[in-house]
Amino acid sequence: MAFSGGTAAEVDATMQLAQQHGWRPLYHERYPYAGGSEHYAGWLENSAGFKAEVVAEYPDNE
Secondary structure (H helix, E strand, O other), rough: OOEEEHHHHHHHHHHHHHOOOOOEEEEEEEEHOOOOOOOEEEEEEEOOEEEEEEOOOOOOOO
């Protein structure tokens, strides 16, 4: 599931906070451009295996 995460800075903050609430980052070595150079996003997974994508709104993902 993908969520609009606001600005790039807000996506960064969400990624930090998510780890404190049981979510682990996916593709962390390619963060924040794992989806491509024009797609600023973070991917997370929880202990139940649910995955989420937090996407920065355009134009903050330039």
